[in-house]
Amino acid sequence: MQNLNKHHSFVSSLTALTLSVIVLSGCSADDATEQATDTVITNIEASGWQLVWQDEFEGNQIDTTKWSFAVDCYGGGNDEAQCYTARSKNAAVSGGLLSITALRETFSGPAVNDSDPSYDVNDTSKTLDYTSARLVSKNKGDWKYGRFEIRAKLPQGQGTWPAIWMLPTDWVYGPWAGSGEIDIMEAVNLKVVTDGKTPESAVHGTLHYGKQWPNNVYTGQGYHLPNELNPADAFHVYAVEWQQDEIRWYVDDVHFATQQSSGWYSQYIDGNGDLVNAPDDAPFNQPFHMLLNLAVGGAWAGTVNNTGIDESVFPQSMLVDYVRVYQCAISPSSGAGCETIDNSVVPVTGKKMPDIVE
Structure with a gap:
């Protein structure tokens, strides 16, 4: 299991769970989908997005x-x-x-x-x-x-x-x-x-x-x-x-x-x-x-x-x-502060900038 420093990983399963609960409550499928979508967005926004x-x-x-x-x-x-x-x-x-x-x-x-x-x-x-x-x-x-x-x-x-x-x-x-x-x-x-x-x-x-x-x-x-x-x-x-x-x-x-x-x-x-x-x-x-x-x-x-x-x-x-x-919302100018990171992920090895020859 991933060691995430923020908890977005539940979002996909939450969508299905929320949809099932709303449908059982008597809402139409379209209403249920809309409410489930709102719930997922709300939970993402709780992390600062x-x-x-x-x-x-x-x-x-x-x-x-x-x-x-x-x-x-x-x-x-x-x-x-x-x-x-x-x-x-x-x-x-x-x-x-x-x-x-x-x-x-x-x-x-x-x-x-x-x-x-x-x-x-x-x-x-x-x-x-x-x-x-x-x-x-x-x-x-x-x-x-x-x-x-x-x-x-x-x-x-x-x-x-x-x-x-x-x-x-x-x-x-x-x-x-x-x-x-x-x-x-x-x-x-x-x-x-x-x-x-x-x-x-x-x-x-x-x-x-x-x-x-x-x-x-x-x-x-x-x-x-x-x-x-x-x-x-x-x-x-x-x-x-x-x-x-x-x-x-x-x-x-x-x-x-x-x-x-x-x-x-x-x-x-x-x-x-x-x-x-x-x-x-x-x-x-x-x-x-x-x-x-x-x-x-x-x-x-x-x-x-x-x-x-x-x-x-x-x-x-x-x-x-x-x-x-x-x-x-935490830092729009840098985009930092809301991130989801698995610390076991090793960054991809990039390319070195070539020297400019005069």
């Missing part, structure tokens, strides 16, 4: 005051096989869940993403064999430090690549990945059996940083659910707690990874054209926004396990129950 942003995916449409859609056939910079669309067949809200669905269908769209000066949403110059969706909170939900918590059920099959992640809202330290990337959860090819081994079941938490591509680096750690459970079979809560100089990863409130500023860095080209070192805690000292997407194939999912894309498994969906963002 303050809920500042959330989407419970109620109603029958995506809340465009919180999310924008990527629309492109760019391939994510990873040679992915999907075009992202804003169509309801690729992203929809129903029954209290967001579904992001990858379909096997030929589709045409812009060859670049919307950060490119030549981007035209009406461009159809690139055609790919799959469609999916990417939701982005940029300029609608942007935060520096906090607890970011997402309850989701993941897709399965060779070529599936669901991701819950964060990018900088302002690229203060230059283009990707000099300004950083925080991957709350990524998984590829879940439930795929390779060479008679156990089905793929790993989820990953990762940081990308360093310099502009291709001189970027990354560090991270994988995690397997207990008792050989698979993330594609049920909902689980994926979270990071991000404070000054430290980021921690959790699944179902199990703290499984920590990275610290002593193990990350950023170097970028300044206004004079010189390569310079960013501050010690850069690049993870600026506001970031959240992204939810399901990619297909590409440089990771398409190159591991049985490789390629198994088109027979599609359509596949990532289902999201909620997204909740908390900030630490």
